[in-house]
Amino acid sequence: MIFRQLFDSVSSTYTYLLASRRGGEALIIDPVLERVDRYLKLIEELDLKLVKAVDTHLHADHITGLGALRDHTKCITVMGEQSGVDVVSMRVSDGDRLEIEGLSLGVIYTPGHTDDSYSFTMADRVFTGDTLLIRGTGRTDFQNGDARQQYESIFNRLMKLPDETLVFPAHDYKGDTVSTIAEERAHNPRLRVTSVEEYVALMAGLKLPDPKMMDVAVPANMRQGLHQEEVAKRGWALSAEAARAMLGRPDVTLVDLREKAERERHGCIPGALHAPYPDLAENIGPGGVLHELAVATGKRLVFFCAFGERSAMAVQAAQDSGIAGACHIEGGMRAWMGV
Numbered sequence: 001m002i003f004r005q006l007f008d009s010v011s012s013t014y015t016y017l018l019a020s021r022r023g024g025e026a027l028i029i030d031p032v033l034e035r036v037d038r039y040l041k042l043i044e045e046l047d048l049k050l051v052k053a054v055d056t057h058l059h060a061d062h063i064t065g066l067g068a069l070r071d072h073t074k075c076i077t078v079m080g081e082q083s084g085v086d087v088v089s090m091r092v093s094d095g096d097r098l099e100i101e102g103l104s105l106g107v108i109y110t111p112g113h114t115d116d117s118y119s120f121t122m123a124d125r126v127f128t129g130d131t132l133l134i135r136g137t138g139r140t141d142f143q144n145g146d147a148r149q150q151y152e153s154i155f156n157r158l159m160k161l162p163d164e165t166l167v168f169p170a171h172d173y174k175g176d177t178v179s180t181i182a183e184e185r186a187h188n189p190r191l192r193v194t195s196v197e198e199y200v201a202l203m204a205g206l207k208l209p210d211p212k213m214m215d216v217a218v219p220a221n222m223r224q225g226l227h228q229e230e231v232a233k234r235g236w237a238l239s240a241e242a243a244r245a246m247l248g249r250p251d252v253t254l255v256d257l258r259e260k261a262e263r264e265r266h267g268c269i270p271g272a273l274h275a276p277y278p279d280l281a282e283n284i285g286p287g288g289v290l291h292e293l294a295v296a297t298g299k300r301l302v303f304f305c306a307f308g309e310r311s312a313m314a315v316q317a318a319q320d321s322g323i324a325g326a327c328h329i330e331g332g333m334r335a336w337m338g339v
């Protein structure tokens, strides 16, 4: 496995790059905007293909690199279903799996630091975001933070992981890089409480100043979505209503770009072809299933996904590879369900 822990010294953020092999698909957790060039260079040097960029929660101390990475690599952006961001490509919830080629991460909802905080597990490690830090825990006094929920997340979820599980947090301010669940249980001063009430009182007594970047970072991080208007301006977007009216037409093929788990959870559009976004380049290139379908039958391809972000990137790529008439459902399944 390829595993890199990258550090942003301005915000003391750790960013993690994961892949199962050289030349394979990669996933990045908690990228920082100012470091995006560095990540891209490393991804190129390791011959990786970035397919997913994930934030553990809406950050208040730095601007996320999610949008910039998506624009550079066409990767899928991922956050929890509770995140108040305008658009991400995919939202996950407790119990989901976050998958790329050769790697599958468990998804645990661990609210408390914020109401959209998630942790991601692998067999031997856990990425804890700001829920559990090394000898500390993330503050709970803004962004719908809740010390009571954080206590539950730490004691009833994270501390239930095997003792030897490696703990990789989103930040460290002292230079520590990794810990374990057993080590934190024994030595984390915030965990030396005997009740949830004691933890709530401890967190309430911290009286921390607001993060320096908060007024800039939070609004910026809320607006990282792809500008679907650009695609619409070219006439490549359909409203969910217009798409519904096309259902069953013989000259139209709907193409579902979502993953299997998203389809199972949120439902499917009858008759739509399933062609997951990570295989897009193959499918729309000459000889690819979608390319040949469109060319041979003259059918109009109508892409859709969860929120319209993957499909907006797909329609651009399809047009670029000569599939004229390709368009997408603006707002994706969310918009479709609302019609």
Ligand SMILES: [Fe+2]
Pocket: 057, 058, 059, 060, 061, 113, 130, 138
């Ligand atoms: Fe945070």
